[in-house]
Amino acid sequence: MDIMGALLTAEGRDDPYPLYDEALRLGPAASAGDDFALVSGYELANRILRDPAFGVWDHRLRAKTWGAELMARPSVRSMERSILYSNAPDHARMRTLISSVFTPRRVSALEPMIEAAVATLLDRLADEGADGAVVDFMDRFAYQLPVSVICDLLGIPEGDRETFRRLATQLAAVLDFFDNVEGLDPADAAWLELEPYFRTLIAERRKRPAEDLTSALIAACDADDARLDEAELLGNLTLLLIAGFETTANLFGNGVQLLFQHPEAADDLRLGTARYAGFAEEVLRYDSPVQLTTRVALSDGLMVGDVAVSAGTEVAILIGAAHRDPRRYEEPSRFDPRRLDVNPLSFGAGAHYCVGSVLARTEAALGFPRLLERFPAMAAAGEPTRNDRLVLRGYSQLPVTVV
Ligand code: HEM
Structure with a gap:
């Protein structure tokens, strides 16, 4: 069965878990045709992600493999x-260089801002949801918090944030697994607006540095040894904006939906019989905001589990499947915030391990408890709408009542 093809269908994107079970039944890895392999086992996924013999699709590899049309997008x-x-x-x-400026200290310094943003958003939810009015949790909280935090981090002015949110959502499609090039039209349009914006921002901060990550990156880039060129500066600023936005929104959305499906977990959290940190880890495992990443075999003669692969073979690492691997987790289909030793692969592993994991976990640690304390009666108000992506799994709309 073509599991990857099935994952890319509307049904597969909506509920990939039965397909992950199929993949796990085939073993930790499976060949999926010429030059393509699937990894579903947790230990193997963790190993391949850490193995320098497998790389990402960098611009040199892309230029060799991808058509001119796609490359020019x-x-x-x-x-x-x-x-x-x-x-x-x-x-x-x-x-x-990025780690030297995007430090845990910078994230700690953001905590008061995150707390204030959470409080403001909850006040607004209380107002808008007064008298049982239905509000969209994604629109009014899950997307708002990460966008405020990232814009604050990068020094994007308040007035530009709504536009940023729209453009970031559109551009994020390029992080997904795209099997048709036309699907990238909105993402292209977003980048054509974002690129000049970023170039202007960089020019302004170069003239008048501020206390933000953009200025810190520019300073590092302009240092004598010029460790980051202009294209890399632009690419990395864009990545920082995009990578931490929809992913963190989905952590909140997926978490709240899981609480609706498992009210006993919400009670445990309120009573203190389950910890919020454990809850966030279990959300990351059970319904990961990032479901899949890919690697490329950089040389011949490599093995992906039992599958022999040659240079250029693409390896799809099914993070969402690894999180349901019965060889790694007892009763993997059970949602259990009290589970120990979760260590999800939601932030990847190895050299590309997520730069923003501390920030995302901090937002969850400051957001979920305030949300549950403030709205003990929060409830689902109708069917949520999925965002129809495979890699970035989450909801575009999640209607709730808060009183
Ligand atoms: C719940 C939230 C998040 C999830 C699930 C997530 C997930 C991931 C994953 C899976 C990777 C590795 C991709 C791979 O190996 O192919 C990654 C990398 C990355 N993430 Fe995140 N991320 C989150 C939040 C953030 C935030 C808040 C930021 C920054 C503000 C961020 C910035 C990055 C960057 C820059 C990389 C690239 C690291 C590298 O290639 O060396 N992420 N993230």
Whole structure:
């Protein structure tokens, strides 16, 4: 059965879990035709992600394999020089530099801002949801919090944030698994608006540095040893905007929907018999905001589990399947916020491990408890709408009542 093809259908995107079970039954890895392999087992996924013999689709590999039409797409170009799409040695050079300015200290410094943003959003939800009015949790909270945080981090002015949210959502389609190029039209349009905006922002911060990550990156980029060139600066700023936005929104949306489906978990959290940190990890495992990533075999003679692969073979790592691997998790289909030793692969592993994991976990740690305390009667108000993506799994609308 063509599991990957089935995952890409509307039904597969809506509920990939039966297909993941199929993949897991085939073993930790399976060949999926010429030059394509699937990994569903947790241990193997973790191993391949950490193995430097498998790289990401960097601009050199893309140029060899992808057609000119796809390569020329504005959205495809937008982040091609970022760390997410770079291999050694470029990756380590850029990653060291980004990590030196996007530090856990910078994230800690954001905590008061995150707390204030949560409080403002909850006040607004209370107003809009007074008298049992239905509000869309995605629109009014899940997307708002990460967009405020990322814009604050990067120094995007308040007035531009709604536009940013729209453009970031459109551009995020390029992070998904795209099997038809036309699907990228809105993402292309978004990048054509975002590129000049970013170039202006960079020029302004270069003249008048501020206390934001953009200025810090520019300073590092302009340092004597010029460790980041202009295309890399632009690509990485864009990545920081896009990578942490829809993913974190989906952590909130998927988490709230799971609470509706498992009211006993909400009671446990309120009573303190389950911990919020454990809850967030279990949400990440059970319905991961990132379901899949890919790697490419960089040389011949490599093995993906029992599958022999040659240079150029694409390996789809099914993170969502790895999280349901019965060899790794007891009763993997059970949602259990008290589960220990979860260690989800939602943030990846190895060299490309998510730069924003501390920030995303901080937002969850500050957001979920306030939400549950403030709205003990929050309830689902109709069917949620999925965002119809495969990689970035979440909802576009999640109607709720808060009183
Ligand atoms: C729940 C929220 C998030 C999830 C699930 C998530 C997931 C991931 C995953 C799976 C990767 C690795 C992709 C791969 O190996 O192919 C990644 C990388 C990355 N993430 Fe996140 N992310 C989240 C939030 C954030 C935030 C808040 C930021 C920044 C503000 C961010 C920035 C990045 C960057 C820059 C990379 C590239 C790292 C590299 O290639 O070296 N992410 N993320």
